Amino acid sequence: MGGIPASVLGFVLLYRSKGVKKTNESWENIGDEVVQISEQVLCQSENATNADIIIVEAGVAGSALAYTLGKDGRRVHVIERDLTLPDRIARELLQPGGYLKLIEWGLEDCVEEIDAEQVLGYALYKNGRSTKLSYPLQNFDQDVAGRRFRNGRFIQRMRERAASLPNVRLEEGNVTSLLEVEETIKGVQHKTKIGQELTTYDTPLTIVDIPSCFVALILENCELPYPNHGHVILVNPSPILFYRISGSKFRCLVDILGQKLPSISNGEMANYLKTVVAPQDDQELSYVFQIPQELRDAFDFAINKGNIRTMPNRSMPAAPYPTPGALLLGYI
Structure with a gap:
């Protein structure tokens, strides 16, 4: 990741x-x-x-x-x-x-x-459920962990x-x-x-x-549900990654999977993130699942703020x- x-x-x-x-x-x-x-x-x-x-x-x-x-x-x-x-x-x-x-x-x-922070594992989200996966670090010194x-x-x-x-x-x-x-x-x-x-x-x-295209946002005034863990949201059409980058700021990283990127300048990207990336409508199971509710307001605020960036990958x-x-x- x-x-x-x-x-x-x-x-x-x-x-x-x-x-x-x-x-x-x-x-x-x-x-x-x-x-x-x-x-x-x-x-x-x-x-x-x-x-x-x-x-x-x-x-x-x-x-x-x-x-x-x-x-x-x-x-x-x-x-x-x-x-x-x-x-x-x-x-x-x-x-x-x-x-x-x-x-x-x-x-x-x-x-x-x-301002690096230790990362002890991942929190995985799918279909509205979540679990925590920790790194197997029992045989290592206390300082050995991931870093964000x-x-x-x-x-x-x-x-x-x-x-x-x-x-x-x-x-x-x-x-x-x-x-x-x-x-x-x-x-x-x-x-x-x-x-x-x-x-x-x-x-x-x-x-x-x-x-090595990622689409990125910076989320503020929120907390990740699992401290010291990177958060991976397993959704279609691409996974979403959340992690702390400093203080009260968190990075949201979306992989567009090689698709032609929607335009940022005319608002296509903001609409794509809100209507395609965030909500996930599973008709077979008859419910809507999306990014964790704890992060949704900050996610929408970051999109409305307009600070959306892209990077080839x-x-x-x-x-x-x-x-x-x-x-x-x-x-x-």
Whole structure:
């Protein structure tokens, strides 16, 4: 739930079979093109790097990987489009296994001082009934649990830890191309924050972190029925997820299941959330079930307030990308 486990629990190395492939020499969501360039031209460039690894995008996976590779003695160059505090609407729930990985990597303090809350399991709702499912944590220390937080605060802590290593360099820039020499990725072309075009090459490995459509609301002045639990509402046409993000604010996350999103600007999305997502009319059982009554008023208020956001959430089937010199990190 939330996307984080796929990145923290092992850095799933995936690619999107239709989007991330060389078609007219382009890679979707990476840059404008894969530039095929000769070794001679590269040798004439003044932008060779002394990095062992280039990482494109400093999200959860990119930052954690930069830190662990840096601790291993690798020289790492991270290029991130925007190093300011991210304001994202998903990947705000870390499972206990992810927290154990943070401990293993020495990054457990990244969930400290960011208003994170322990999560002990899930509350499931279906057909007007509910149950609580707790994580099996009896054999672990008391601190081992899931964590909920604002995505941006967690990412900034991860970036800070990565940048604290002398052999890890974080740079703000927009990667426009991957450089390919004789079917091997040799580096990247990117534009710096001040607009300077640079070519960085001669790196043994380039790693690209591909982000993964959620519709999100922020609920206020309510309480979840089961404290310290993520709440999953199993309804048609898609599940709904509720969890605390800070203080008295709660995130509501709706998965539209790949459908074309209703427009937010003309009110279609608000009407969809109220008439399709919230109420569930089961004619066979002759009753209407919906999101928990404790949350319904806050849900409607958030819709009326108009602060509705969306975020792409693609699924990338597991398959290796065959081009040497490049590695793609993805989310399921």
